Amino acid sequence: MSVPRNVVEGSEAVAEAVRQCKPRVIAAYPITPQTHIVETLAKMIADGKLDAEMIRVESEHSAMAACIGSEAVGLRSYTATASQGLALMHEMLFIASGMRLPVVMTVANRALSAPINIWNDQQDSIASRDSGWIQIYVENAQEAYDTHIQAFKIAEEVHNPVMICLDGFVVSHTYENVRFEEDSEIERFLPEYKPMFSLNPKKPVTMGSLGTPEYFMYFRRQQQETLESSKSVIKRVNREFAKTFKRKYGNGLVEGINLEGKTHAIITLGSLTGTIREIAEEEKIGIIRIKSFRPFPAEELRELCQNLESLAVIEKDVSIGANGAVYDEVRSALYSLEERPKVSGFIAGLGGRDITLQNIRDIIKKVKSGFDGVEWVM
Amino acid sequence: MKIQRSEKMNEKEKNVTPGAVVTEAGSAERNKTGSWRTFRPKITDKCVGCGICTWYCPEDCIQIKEINGKKRAVVNYDYCKGCLICMNECPQNAIEKERER
Numbered sequence: 392m393s394v395p396r397n398v399v400e401g402s403e404a405v406a407e408a409v410r411q412c413k414p415r416v417i418a419a420y421p422i423t424p425q426t427h428i429v430e431t432l433a434k435m436i437a438d439g440k441l442d443a444e445m446i447r448v449e450s451e452h453s454a455m456a457a458c459i460g461s462e463a464v465g466l467r468s469y470t471a472t473a474s475q476g477l478a479l480m481h482e483m484l485f486i487a488s489g490m491r492l493p494v495v496m497t498v499a500n501r502a503l504s505a506p507i508n509i510w511n512d513q514q515d516s517i518a519s520r521d522s523g524w525i526q527i528y529v530e531n532a533q534e535a536y537d538t539h540i541q542a543f544k545i546a547e548e549v550h551n552p553v554m555i556c557l558d559g560f561v562v563s564h565t566y567e568n569v570r571f572e573e574d575s576e577i578e579r580f581l582p583e584y585k586p587m588f589s590l591n592p593k594k595p596v597t598m599g600s601l602g603t604p605e606y607f608m609y610f611r612r613q614q615q616e617t618l619e620s621s622k623s624v625i626k627r628v629n630r631e632f633a634k635t636f637k638r639k640y641g642n643g644l645v646e647g648i649n650l651e652g653k654t655h656a657i658i659t660l661g662s663l664t665g666t667i668r669e670i671a672e673e674e675k676i677g678i679i680r681i682k683s684f685r686p687f688p689a690e691e692l693r694e695l696c697q698n699l700e701s702l703a704v705i706e707k708d709v710s711i712g713a714n715g716a717v718y719d720e721v722r723s724a725l726y727s728l729e730e731r732p733k734v735s736g737f738i739a740g741l742g743g744r745d746i747t748l749q750n751i752r753d754i755i756k757k758v759k760s761g762f763d764g765v766e767w768v769m
Numbered sequence: 770m771k772i773q774r775s776e777k778m779n780e781k782e783k784n785v786t787p788g789a790v791v792t793e794a795g796s797a798e799r800n801k802t803g804s805w806r807t808f809r810p811k812i813t814d815k816c817v818g819c820g821i822c823t824w825y826c827p828e829d830c831i832q833i834k835e836i837n838g839k840k841r842a843v844v845n846y847d848y849c850k851g852c853l854i855c856m857n858e859c860p861q862n863a864i865e866k867e868r869e870r
Contacts, residue, residue: 491788550787588790597791609782610789617787 401532401562402427408539411577415466418446418457424559425499451476455483462492465589474501488523493546510743511559512707526685532567558662644688650677689724699732739768806851815863822855
């Protein structure tokens with residue numbers, strides 16, 4: 392039987408999920424809007440509710456380095472960051488994924504400096520998209536709770552780190568009804584971590600060795616194939632989770648909402664989906680929410696989009712000098728369709744600017760009248 | 770999209786471990802790495818076999834051996850990178866450098 396619903400902050404929901412997954416090591420550095428997550432976990436450790444080593448590091452670069460070290464000896468490890476912290480960690484992201492260590496990290500999405508801005512957009516995690524991490528975007532606190540439990544399972548099965556991205560403040564600091572599951576249920580769902588290799592003097596191995604030009608491309612291709620094959624694991628874990636806990640998020644990679652009989656749809660990531668849901672029925676549009684941005688669900692998108700006339704991508708990031716990253720990747724994925732929908736791109740909500748229902752109505756109006764360019768929603 | 774392999778996986782790629790983990794100890798011994806050297810340390814007859822160079826050698830490739838009843842440093846040139854720390858540290862000034870040809 393499930394524990395009754397709790398009114399908690401998104402960050403507390405994340406911390407509760409992490410506690411139930413029992414990481415042995417947590418290494419983190421505080422940064423807005425991630426702070427409440429690690430703060431809550433620190434309290435749990437101090438109160439004896441979680442048996443983990445909390446390593447208080449001097450930077451995010453060190454936080455990830457510490458997680459890499461603890462994963463290398465075979466311990467489940469967790470960290471959380473945002474914005475500048477994720478940027479400072481960038482070098483270590485590639486090392487965690489290259490060494491195939493299943494670190495799980497929460498990113499409370501926030502704008503990147505300069506100018507300094509603590510509010511929400513998704514520039515930080517989008518800028519880390521090439522780092523070989525699985526990247527999953529969640530819509531609300533319940534999904535954040537559920538996805539963290541799934542993330543440890545996915546990471547440890549695929550032997551690849553997973554980044555769960557949730558919108559800073561919008562999800563991290565908002566109080567919502569969240570259903571927590573019993574510790575024993577989580578324990579059943581998430582098996583004990585069995586590392587592929589670990590540092591152990593009784594059976595010595597070398598980790599982090601040199602990859603000469605002769606070998607390097609083999610390792611990169613292996614990572615590419617790993618992320619490709621992680622799609623089936625993400626889908627399966629989503630199904631298993633639904634079976635156990637009765638909550639399901641699309642097929643784990645993408646979620647099609649209200650698409651039945653629709654000719655126009657909006658694609659987006661994260662919490663913005665909730666805003667669009669409000670008016671989807673009334674405006675007669677479908678929504679496609681990309682849950683897994685890495686691996687990118689190109690095939691699934693082609694399937695969902697093949698009967699659409701037009702598609703608007705609304706995203707809270709911009710690849711400065713090109714377009715929105717999601718827009719470019721969605722267009723690229725649909726290019727191989729014989730008949731493809733018109734795709735328009737909307738850069739919105741940067742640095743915490745509100746995306747209102749009126750903004751979305753305007754976008755829908757534009758898209759329905761055949762617009763297929765890129766526009767900034769100011 | 771599925772990755773299109775341009776060729777079959779060759780033996781080298783098959784041996785690639787996830788995360789580039791080297792699963793056996795001692796692989797550094799199998800791969801002789803002394804070919805980078807520009808200078809080689811040369812132990813002269815001034816050597817008294819005190820062993821200070823063996824402690825300082827970052828590659829751990831100097832050993833004290835007994836030659837004709839006398840202790841003496843012997844460099845393993847298969848692994849010596851020619852950093853010359855041994856020459857710098859030798860209290861007897863018994864190590865000289867020679868350019869590799």
